Amino acid sequence: MFRCPACRATLPWGATDHQCPVCTGPLDFGLAGVAFPRAAISTRTGGMWRYTEALPVFSRPVTLGEAFTPLVPCTLGGREVLLKWEPALPTGSYKDRGSAVLVSYLASLGVVEAVEDSSGNAGASLAAYAARAGIRLKVFCPASASPGKLLQIRLYGAELVQVEGPRPLATAALRGYLGESGVVYASHLWHPLFIEGVKTMAFEIAEQLGWRAPAAVVMPVGAGSILLGLHQGFAELLAAGVIDRLPALVAVQAASVSPLFAAFARGDTEVSPAAAPRPTLAEGIALPAPVRGRALLAALHASGGSAIAVSEEEIAAGVRHFGRAGFAVEPTSAVVWAGVEHLLAGGAVRGPGPVVAVISGHGLKAVPAIAQLLN
Numbered sequence: 001m002f003r004c005p006a007c008r009a010t011l012p013w014g015a016t017d018h019q020c021p022v023c024t025g026p027l028d029f030g031l032a033g034v035a036f037p038r039a040a041i042s043t044r045t046g047g048m049w050r051y052t053e054a055l056p057v058f059s060r061p062v063t064l065g066e067a068f069t070p071l072v073p074c075t076l077g078g079r080e081v082l083l084k085w086e087p088a089l090p091t092g093s094y095k096d097r098g099s100a101v102l103v104s105y106l107a108s109l110g111v112v113e114a115v116e117d118s119s120g121n122a123g124a125s126l127a128a129y130a131a132r133a134g135i136r137l138k139v140f141c142p143a144s145a146s147p148g149k150l151l152q153i154r155l156y157g158a159e160l161v162q163v164e165g166p167r168p169l170a171t172a173a174l175r176g177y178l179g180e181s182g183v184v185y186a187s188h189l190w191h192p193l194f195i196e197g198v199k200t201m202a203f204e205i206a207e208q209l210g211w212r213a214p215a216a217v218v219m220p221v222g223a224g225s226i227l228l229g230l231h232q233g234f235a236e237l238l239a240a241g242v243i244d245r246l247p248a249l250v251a252v253q254a255a256s257v258s259p260l261f262a263a264f265a266r267g268d269t270e271v272s273p274a275a276a277p278r279p280t281l282a283e284g285i286a287l288p289a290p291v292r293g294r295a296l297l298a299a300l301h302a303s304g305g306s307a308i309a310v311s312e313e314e315i316a317a318g319v320r321h322f323g324r325a326g327f328a329v330e331p332t333s334a335v336v337w338a339g340v341e342h343l344l345a346g347g348a349v350r351g352p353g354p355v356v357a358v359i360s361g362h363g364l365k366a367v368p369a370i371a372q373l374l375n
């Protein structure tokens with residue numbers, strides 16, 4: 001069920017390893033016999049769990065009532081683009097898709113304690129689902145993370161450990177604790193079942209478009225779980241004969257921390273750590289060294305997609321533009337505003353269907369940062 005793409009080691013269902021025990025690389029997960037019985041699906045409650053033939057089966061899934069998130073038209077770059085409005089999920093970010101599947105798995109195994117490191121949103125999301133499942137969670141975050149996200153973690157009853165310095169130091173602190181404690185690392189960066197949950201975003205987009213693929217999907221990318229989830233989801237729809245091509249997957253990074261953009265521009269097959277990361281408004285994607293760099297590049301190439309980097313000024317402008325269009329988006333999500341403009345200006349959208357832009361998190365999570373942009 002779990003497989004290492006580097007050394008081909010396999011782990012059975014029930015394993016709690018977050019990485020390959022042989023070569024320490026990230027693991028993949030694959031389900032056999034994925035299917036999309038459209039007539040049956042149409043009779044079910046909206047939301048990610050309606051795709052039951054394409055998800056791991058749990059006797060008691062851990063759910064907080066995940067909504068079928070809307071696709072809302074909005075004018076970006078002079079064209080109508082559909083916003084995939086993920087703030088409609090229970091904790092206000094797309095991470096709930098991954099947390100729902102990962103925590104359902106851990107709960108099914110009887111796990112009672114876990115740890116996670118996060119720039120904020122994944123920690124808040126896992127904290128909510130862990131609370132629902134009765135799992136004790138400890139979350140390591142940068143002390144500089146948005147107060148709203150840190151507050152959510154505490155509100156849901158998780159133990160918050162604030163780590164001074166840039167994002168990688170929170171991971172380093174977690175690694176130290178992990179070595180001593182031996183508890184399960186419920187990592188949204190490493191665990192393949194997190195991506196397994198995020199892939200349901202692709203299923204929803206396809207179903208909302210009448211079981212067709214859009215021309216392109218534009219998304220913020222740091223660790224890249226949206227990119228990998230969408231790639232896996234659309235690839236499964238393609239393999240099942242539901243759609244006839246993959247949409248172009250377009251990764252948008254903050255120029256201040258843009259290792260994937262740099263690797264794609266150079267034509268590399270692996271992502272090297274960002275040479276000189278700088279502070280960015282887009283805290284949720286300020287990750288200088290993504291865990292699954294090779295897979296991120298492969299997803300861009302396989303889908304005919306691309307990578308775009310946007311400036312801090314463009315991110316700030318994106319927050320304001322979205323606000324005036326009626327959408328409160330966090331700065332991390334606002335990268336897609338300029339990302340779509342660059343994409344359309346380059347004339348790179350091929351194929352029929354709309355352009356979809358993923359709004360990953362709600363603006364109310366980042367109130368102090370947005371307040372500064374309005375002054």
Ligand SMILES: [Zn+2]
Binds near residue numbers: 007008020021023025
């Ligand atoms: Zn391996």
